[in-house]
Amino acid sequence: MLQIQNISKDMGEFFLDSVSLDISKGEYMVIIGPTGAGKTILLETVAGIYEPDGGSIHLDGNDITRAPPKERNITMVYQDYMLFPHLTVEENIGFGLKSKKVPSDEIHEAVQRYAEMLHIAHLLHRYPDTLSGGEQQRAAIARAMVMNPWALLLDEPLSALDSKTRENLRKELKDIHEITKTTIIHITHNFEEVFDLADRVAIMNEGKIVQVGAPDEIFRRPKNHFVAEFVGATNVFKGISTSENGIASIKIGDIIIRAHSEIEGDAYISVRPEEILISTAPLASPIRNAFPGKISDIRHCGAMIRLNIDIGVTFVVALTRQGFEEAELGIGDCVYIAFKATSVHLFPGKSTTE
């Protein structure tokens, strides 16, 4: 168990303000937040690069707040790889074991094992600047994993990669986590990484952790206005998807929502509130997702009105003030909502059966 308690650190432009976070062994924790939220300093403080101004960090009960990085058994991977350019891929991956004075045949064996796990065994003799971004990041992950760390810290590890490579490496991170059960703390801006990888997600803003929880919980029940705005897509639901001919049917509770996708199994859907139509009579147009429901709440948010519609699960629908007044709607009214299958975003979800 990694316990971060009331950590504060002032670095001028970036700061941490009394951050507390508990991470269980083997957990995959994703931290998201806007630029300047203090995500990177949080990781670097956990790694031991900075000593916090206040607070404490305990690892399995031991106080490591002031321990030097090399005594923490926590390794780190940055967005821009940070492979040592004067060393080959093999020497990069073996760097940490060499520091620990591990015999060279054991280093060689361990490097080979992790290079194979990350599919870079054929690149071991090359220098980093001859590798593609994806290959470099694989090498950086191997370099961190070969230490068999208590925790692996990933600072936007996929952000510098093109979308195809990002998707592949994301799958591999998932596999690595499943195989090695290493605790991972992963910073990202990308919601797909949250849905696909996270056991729990923490949202950071202005040096604070604003909310921690399971991904669907954060999206469904944002604790405050900032989280709701930041996560953007308010209608996030978890369900089970089956796909046929490119049309996915996602069962969420008692309702079935259709989307254009081939993703199957555990999945999250999100629908932007602006893309949902609302009317008091059944819609005549042949729209795939149409449900009767009841208005359970009405909120005024500036120029927009947000209605909560209970159709078995609660959808948020956004209306302009004018549209709202013309429709003469009130709490408890029966209405129909509808949205196109193309308005439904489907993300692969992490299985919760573990």
Next chain:
Amino acid sequence: MRRGVKSPLRAATIAIGVGLALFIVLLLLLVVSHPTLEGMISSLKSPEIHFAIYLSLVTSVISTILCILIGVPSAYALARYDFPGKHIVNTILDMPLALPPLVAGVGLLLFFGTTPVGEALAMAGLVFVFTPLGIIIAQFFVNVPFMLRIMRSTFDGISPRYEYVAKTLGCNDTQALWRVTLPMAANGFLAGSVITWAKGIGEFGAALMLAGATRMSTETLPISLFLNMSCGKLDLAISAATILIIMSVVSLYIFERYGGFARF
């Protein structure tokens, strides 16, 4: 880049640049081609020139090593750490660049000749006034800012995150510097050493003030050029000048080749 567009500005500025380059080449050729070949060879064989080459090489190598020992750690501190007064220290360390070497030489002469520290050093056998030791100190003082600046910009160009990663991989501060940052700074280090060495070879003003110009004693190549020019031994003077030119060209080449990002 637009091509084929006739621009008077383009023509004029290119003409000035090329003209200046031609002027430099002309001067160098004049020096090198002035003496007869026999005169040149016999000068190069003279014990005086041999002594000057030897003294120049020894003093410049030692002063370069001193510049490395003092300049590299200072540059690292200025690039990596924040401390009170950093800005002032930074500015003061650049001072010798703007200071005329003669003035630096006077300062060194006063320090080693008149202060208790200088006297104590002399008592201990380290005499800097009018000795080759003085040449080394003069070269060091005038040139250490070059080493410092090049290494500072080199270290500035290396993300501290390389060291962070090294530390999570079992290094302490010093090991991270030694195993990661210094090897990554190799090109800057080479460029800094070469420029410092080349400037050391050519150092005249400060060395003249502190070590004097004594034939066969503190006679480096530039001093030899000065002494022989003063008494009309043109062949010897120009041999010394030619050797200096060759060394400059070689060091410039190395600097351009490896110093890319560390130029200032």
